[in-house]
Amino acid sequence: MTQKMIARTVTAVIVGATALLGATAGPAAADPPCYSGEVCTYYHGALVSKNVPQYPGQCHYVSHEFDFVRNNSGIQQTAYSGTNCTGRSVWIGSNQSAGVNLFWSIGY
Structure with a gap:
């Protein structure tokens, strides 16, 4: 050569x-990082929302569908397919993450 x-x-x-x-x-x-104590939702790898953890009886509607949850709180959370914590659900343990399929709300 x-x-x-x-x-x-x-x-x-x-x-x-x-x-x-x-x-x-x-x-x-x-995207800003998901800090300790926050529950963050993502859609196709992009941050959708950063939330405080939900306690028993609480439900948070996320204004955009999400397909991944990072639970950096010390409190278990549940992702729901319905907008008012109804429908299919996926439990996300404290300080864990989980892939979900087009969900809309987070509750306890």
Whole structure:
């Protein structure tokens, strides 16, 4: 290989790697972190809401559907498919996360 061909190959690899790294950084990278004590919901990797944990009898309607919950509180939470803590549910233990399928509310 000539030096020109080597230089072109190296340049192509660098450009390709730069493009790949830029493509993998999605909108979630810019989202604020989910802090201790918060219950955060996400949709396709993007933060939808940050909430305080719900206690028995409480329900929080999230104004956007979500497909992942990060429960950084010390209190178990439940994600519901209905807007008023009804329908299908997924329990999320304290300081745990769970994937859910198009849910709309968080309760205890």
